Amino acid sequence: MGWTTPRTWLVGELVTKTMLDTHLRDNLMALKDPPSAQVLRDNAGAYTTNSSTLVPVDDVNLKATLTTYGGDVLVWFVGTFNASSGTNMVLDIRVDGSDRLGAGFEGLVAQTLGTAREAIAIPPLIVTGLDPGEHTFELLWSSSGATIRLFSDTTSGTAADNLPAILVAREVS
Amino acid sequence: MDGVIDLVVERADANPERLAEELAGLGIAAYRGVSTGGGRVRVHVTPGLPDADRAAIRAAVARHDPARQSHQQQVAAARRAALDGLRKAWPEWTGADKDTFLRLLAAEWGLIPEE
Numbered sequence: 001m002g003w004t005t006p007r008t009w010l011v012g013e014l015v016t017k018t019m020l021d022t023h024l025r026d027n028l029m030a031l032k033d034p035p036s037a038q039v040l041r042d043n044a045g046a047y048t049t050n051s052s053t054l055v056p057v058d059d060v061n062l063k064a065t066l067t068t069y070g071g072d073v074l075v076w077f078v079g080t081f082n083a084s085s086g087t088n089m090v091l092d093i094r095v096d097g098s099d100r101l102g103a104g105f106e107g108l109v110a111q112t113l114g115t116a117r118e119a120i121a122i123p124p125l126i127v128t129g130l131d132p133g134e135h136t137f138e139l140l141w142s143s144s145g146a147t148i149r150l151f152s153d154t155t156s157g158t159a160a161d162n163l164p165a166i167l168v169a170r171e172v173s
Numbered sequence: 174m175d176g177v178i179d180l181v182v183e184r185a186d187a188n189p190e191r192l193a194e195e196l197a198g199l200g201i202a203a204y205r206g207v208s209t210g211g212g213r214v215r216v217h218v219t220p221g222l223p224d225a226d227r228a229a230i231r232a233a234v235a236r237h238d239p240a241r242q243s244h245q246q247q248v249a250a251a252r253r254a255a256l257d258g259l260r261k262a263w264p265e266w267t268g269a270d271k272d273t274f275l276r277l278l279a280a281e282w283g284l285i286p287e288e
Contacts, residue, residue: 043211045185046210049208050193050207051205051208052205055179055206055208057210061211084190084246147190147193150210
């Protein structure tokens with residue numbers, strides 16, 4: 001059930017079943033179950049990059065897609081990273097294939113990585129001004145030099161590698 | 174992204190560090206880095222890449238041997254082997270062992286980089 005802008009009721013108006021279904025039942029159901037997309041990505045191996053420019057980690061599989069009713073969207077990410085040697089990593093989120101949430105900054109989150117694994121998150125952010133319709137949210141990353149890894153693997157024999165990359169988007173009212 | 178386009182090659186078996194070295198070694202000014210994952214190798218370059226450079230990148234990805242180690246991986250392997258050689262009782266250490274230990278320690282502390 002989708003969201004419908006609530007009706008402004010008139011004095012003396014005959015309230016029908018259709019009206020109640022649309023403006024009460026369906027809207028309550030829409031609020032109870034808002035559009036959501038949660039990606040727990042198993043890449044059967046780590047993602048890597050040494051790109052000096054922000055690029056998508058995986059513009060096919062590590063992308064949250066949802067159809068909204070015009071509300072704001074809460075989006076966040078968490079994953080486990082390391083690097084082949086000391087390097088700076090920057091993370092960002094791209095909306096609809098073009099707009100970086102961290103535009104105006106280097107990115108949303110930066111971290112100096114070494115060979116030890118670290119769980120790193122982009123905390124929940126509210127994305128405003130989205131028209132009703134389909135929207136996509138993708139994780140971007142870059143490195144200042146060395147190759148960085150995002151672990152995303154359920155097939156590895158190494159328990160510490162068996163971790164999903166998690167990207168979530170949910171419309172909020 | 175931000176003025177970068179991808180050359181995509183379907184390939185799941187790359188050694189990312191070695192491949193990055195090989196691509197950087199081509200000396201192509203437009204090269205910005207390489208990503209792997211999802212069964213693909215994506216080479217990031219600035220737009221307007223000449224056809225010859227595009228062909229050189231694709232050829233480098235095609236001939237890439239994931240079994241070959243990067244320079245850094247070779248250094249790390251040599252360091253591990255050297256450390257393994259030092260796992261013995263102190264009376265058994267030779268003068269060469271002590272030199273090796275000092276060299277590893279200096280590199281670990283960033284005083285003298287390993288070649």
